[in-house]
Each structure stands twice: as structure tokens, then as C-alpha cells.
Amino acid sequence: MKIPRVTVIDYGMGNLLSVCRALEHCGAEVLVTASPLVLDGAECLVLPGVGAFADGMMGLSSGGFLGPIRKYSRTRRPFLGICLGMQMMLEASEEFGVHEGLGLIPGNVVAIPPTGMDGKPHKIPHIGWNDLLPPTPETDWKETILAGITPGTEVYFVHSFSVVPATLEHRLANSDYDGRVISAAVKCGNLYGCQFHPEKSGEAGLRILKNFLLL
Amino acid sequence: MGNIRLIARLDIKGPNLIKGIRLEGLRKLGDPNWFAKKYYEQGIDEIIYMDIVASLYERSNLVNIVRKTTQDVFIPITVGGGIRSVEDAKEILRAGADKLAVNTASIKRPELIREISEKFGSQCMVLSIEAKRTGERKWEAYCDNGREKTGIDVIEWAREGCRLGAGEILLTSVDREGTRKGFDCDLVREVSTRVPIPVIASGGMGRGTDFVEVVRTGHADAVAVASVFHYGDMTVPGLRREAADQGIKVRNVEA
Numbered sequence: 001m002k003i004p005r006v007t008v009i010d011y012g013m014g015n016l017l018s019v020c021r022a023l024e025h026c027g028a029e030v031l032v033t034a035s036p037l038v039l040d041g042a043e044c045l046v047l048p049g050v051g052a053f054a055d056g057m058m059g060l061s062s063g064g065f066l067g068p069i070r071k072y073s074r075t076r077r078p079f080l081g082i083c084l085g086m087q088m089m090l091e092a093s094e095e096f097g098v099h100e101g102l103g104l105i106p107g108n109v110v111a112i113p114p115t116g117m118d119g120k121p122h123k124i125p126h127i128g129w130n131d132l133l134p135p136t137p138e139t140d141w142k143e144t145i146l147a148g149i150t151p152g153t154e155v156y157f158v159h160s161f162s163v164v165p166a167t168l169e170h171r172l173a174n175s176d177y178d179g180r181v182i183s184a185a186v187k188c189g190n191l192y193g194c195q196f197h198p199e200k201s202g203e204a205g206l207r208i209l210k211n212f213l214l215l
Numbered sequence: 216m217g218n219i220r221l222i223a224r225l226d227i228k229g230p231n232l233i234k235g236i237r238l239e240g241l242r243k244l245g246d247p248n249w250f251a252k253k254y255y256e257q258g259i260d261e262i263i264y265m266d267i268v269a270s271l272y273e274r275s276n277l278v279n280i281v282r283k284t285t286q287d288v289f290i291p292i293t294v295g296g297g298i299r300s301v302e303d304a305k306e307i308l309r310a311g312a313d314k315l316a317v318n319t320a321s322i323k324r325p326e327l328i329r330e331i332s333e334k335f336g337s338q339c340m341v342l343s344i345e346a347k348r349t350g351e352r353k354w355e356a357y358c359d360n361g362r363e364k365t366g367i368d369v370i371e372w373a374r375e376g377c378r379l380g381a382g383e384i385l386l387t388s389v390d391r392e393g394t395r396k397g398f399d400c401d402l403v404r405e406v407s408t409r410v411p412i413p414v415i416a417s418g419g420m421g422r423g424t425d426f427v428e429v430v431r432t433g434h435a436d437a438v439a440v441a442s443v444f445h446y447g448d449m450t451v452p453g454l455r456r457e458a459a460d461q462g463i464k465v466r467n468v469e470a
Contacts, residue, residue, distance in 0.1 A: 015308050015309075015311075015312075015313065015335075017285070017308075017309065017310075017311050018285065018289075018311060018313065021285060021286060021289075021311065022289055025286075025287070025289070050335075050336045050338055050339070051335070051336040052336070114411070121411070122217075123411060123412060123413045123436055124411060124412070125337070125338055125382055125412070125413070126217065127220075127338070127382075127383065127413050127436075127437075128217050128218050128219075128220050128260070128413075128436075128437070129217075129218050129220065129260055129466040130217055130218065152467070154218065154466045154467065154468075156260075156290065156291060158291075158338045158382075159338075177217055178217070197291075199289060200289060200290055200291050200313065201289070201290070202255070202258070202289055202290055203289075205289060206289060
């Protein structure tokens with residue numbers, strides 16, 4: 001079998017090691033790069049990241065990544081954003097003021113409401129294992145990164161902000177936090193985003209990364 | 216309320232997993248990597264490594280343990296013990312840790328909490344509090360693995376830690392640690408209901424009912440378990456089943 005080659009963008013935000021280890025465990029050859037020139041030849045791209053939205057965009061911008069990422073996303077080659085990486089794929093975030101994102105997927109990033117639907121306060125950040133659920137009865141995970149995942153499978157989240165895609169069609173999976181809908185995964189052609197951390201979600205997470213490598 | 220997280224806590228001394236009672240009388244139990252792998256395969260939600268000696272000289276052991284574990288354990292790993300600076304934090308994160316637990320150094324210099332959360336994100340910054348009961352609904356924070364008094368009130372400190380940017384609190388009852396006599400549920404409740412961030416209850420797990428009680432009456436968001444797992448008195452799936460049977464929401468892991 002052909003060894004999948006993955007490019008992981010290093011823009012100074014957080015810990016890339018876990019993502020790289022998990023991808024390697026899934027059989028990938030991983031190239032971590034801080035050079036935007038590499039994106040031209042990339043077969044498969046991962047944008048990880050934890051931390052604040054504005055810092056993340058600043059990191060991408062000062063690394064010269066904004067144009068090359070937008071260009072890459074038009075090639076229709078596989079692209080996965082994880083956590084902050086996913087959030088930055090959207091148009092804007094309201095985290096500490098309004099900040100512009102990469103704008104690859106229509107929609108915004110908003111704070112998780114500090115209470116559940118019952119009006120009772122709940123803990124922020126949303127930390128822990130939560131279910132992946134199809135957003136509509138028609139949602140089909142076949143031939144996506146969630147292929148073979150049973151609805152209700154739990155994955156690991158840690159976040160205080162959450163994306164709201166402008167259209168339902170870009171929602172691939174939701175999660176429920178005390179009645180609040182969390183967009184857990186998004187898909188727009190070959191652009192994917194996971195709010196959860198597949199690299200920290202045990203065997204289910206590894207399965208999702210393997211699916212991504214096979215796209 | 217989301218799923219209650221089940222966390223295996225592994226206290227480390229040099230290259231060994233150890234366990235004591237009230238953080239004293241330590242016994243060597245074996246290779247921490249072996250235990251971590253076993254708990255991962257059994258479906259634990261997270262792992263905490265706490266280096267209880269954490270001298271600079273011993274640091275390389277901890278880093279090696281973390282590095283080895285993260286090669287085949289794909290769940291969140293929190294590492295604590297002897298983190299005194301952003302540089303120390305970076306070294307531990309580079310070894311593959313996801314979160315840092317900080318106690319002693321942040322008591323001496325609270326700004327460390329802000330520095331770590333600003334540099335790596337508050338999701339990385341776990342404030343570890345060792346609490347000893349001093350009276351009715353009063354607890355004092357200890358440091359140096361339960362050896363040193365600080366004179367600081369636990370609840371005040373928890374709130375201050377939050378304000379400085381902690382993303383989670385690991386709350387250990389020094390009185391109950393290793394005793395298997397149940398959690399100090401008053402302590403957990405007093406802290407958990409006063410901070411907006413998740414609280415991990417640690418110290419005292421003996422039976423499944425202790426777990427249920429610390430969630431129901433203590434409002435713990437996560438529970439750390441050590442002795443009963445390490446000595447094999449309880450398994451991860453066993454505890455999970457017991458909690459679920461009692462109506463506590465936990466991750467549904469198909470074994």
C-alpha cells in the first residue's frame with residue numbers, strides 16, 4: 001500500500017507532537033513545516049492548534065501561510081483542521097473581539113453559552129468525552145472522515161468557543177452539551193474540521209485519522 | 216452535565232509508579248508505562264502523571280516516561296511535579312503531555328499560572344491543589360506533596376487560580392489520599408460550586424459508591440483513581456459499569 005504523506009503546519013500554536021504521533025501511528029509519513037512554500041506540493045494537509053483565535057491567525061499570517069492555505073484549499077486535496085485549526089477555517093470569531101478567519105467555510109465562531117438549555121450554569125471550557133451525532137436524519141458519514149463511526153461514539157473535546165456553519169450542509173457531526181448544540185465536525189468538499197481532538201480520542205480518533213489519510 | 220471523566224492517577228518517583236497513604240509511606244508498584252497502557256486499553260478517559268519528588272536531577276525520568284507513554288496512548292495526559300517555569304512547562308509538553316499540573320511553584324509565584332495559560336492556553340493549565348481540612352468547611356492548601364503548610368485558604372486559592380487563567384483544578388484531599396475511605400465530598404462541593412472551570416476530585420476512592428457520591432454531592436466533573444486500580448481491586452470497565460448502573464453519565468466504551 002502507498003504510504004500516505006501528510007504535511008502538518010507549524011505556526012507556533014501549541015503542541016504538534018500528539019497529532020504527529022497519532023498520524024504516524026496510522027501509517028502516515030509526517031512532514032512538519034513552518035514553510036508556506038511546502039504547501040504547493042502537499043498531498044494532504046493538517047492544521048492543528050490550541051489557544052486563542054487571534055493568536056492563531058497572527059501566527060498563520062506572520063508565517064506567510066494565509067495565501068498558501070487558501071490556495072491549497074482550492075486544489076480540493078484533503079485538508080483537516082483540528083480544534084483551533086478548524087475554527088480558523090471559518091469566516092470570523094468573536095473570541096476577545098471580532099477577528100477575521102481564513103474564510104474557507106461560511107460561518108462564525110462563537111462562545112459556548114455559559115448555561116445549558118435549562119438555564120443552569122455549566123462548566124466552561126467544555127472538557128471531556130462527548131457523542132458524535134448526525135446533524136440530520138439524512139446525514140451520511142460514508143466516504144467521509146467519519147466512515148464506519150457509529151453515531152453516539154464519544155470523542156475528546158476541550159474548548160470554550162464553537163463554530164456555527166452558515167448552512168446545515170456543512171455540518172458533518174454535532175454534539176450536545178447540556179442542550180447546547182456543539183458543531184463537532186464540519187465538511188465542505190475535501191475540507192474537514194474537527195472541534196474534538198482525534199489524536200486524543202483513543203481508537204475512535206485513530207479510525208477518523210486513518211479515514212482522513214484514505215480520502 | 217456532560218460525561219463524568221474517569222482519570223487514572225499515577226504517582227511517579229524516579230522510574231517507578233508508587234503509591235502511599237496520605238502521600239506518605241510510599242511503595243513501589245512497577246513500570247508506570249505498563250500501567251498507563253493497561254488503563255488505556257481498558258478505556259480510561261485520561262491519565263495523570265504526578266512526579267512526587269520532581270527534583271531537577273530526576274526530571275529526565277519523568278520526561279522519558281511521558282515520551283514513551285505518548286507513543287501508544289492516545290488520550291489526554293496531564294503531567295505534574297516540579298514545574299517551576301514556562302521553560303519547564305515547555306519541556307514537558309515537548310515530551311507529549313497535553314496539560315500541566317502546577318502546585319508548589321504557583322503558590323510561591325501565582326503569576327506562573329498566568330504565564331503558562333497565556334503561553335500555551337488555559338486548557339493546558341491545571342491548578343493542582345493539595346487540601347488539608349482545618350475545620351468545619353475550611354481547608355488549607357499544602358505544597359511539596361502534602362508536606363508544607365502554606366496558610367492559604369483552598370477556596371480562595373481556587374478562585375484566584377481561575378482568575379489567573381487555570382483551565383481546570385485537580386483537587387486532592389491530603390486527609391483521604393490513599394485511604395480508600397471515600398472522597399472529601401464537602402471539599403469538592405465547596406470548590407466545584409464556586410469556580411466556573413471543571414474540578415477533578417482526587418484522594419479517597421475505595422468503592423463504586425464513593426465515585427457516585429463525589430459526583431452527586433460533590434459535583435465533581437472528573438474523578439481521579441489510583442490505589443484501587445493499581446492494586447487491581449477495581450478495573451476501569453468495572454467502575455464504569457457501576458457508575459452507569461447508578462445513573463452517572465460516563466463514556467460508553469465498548470470493551
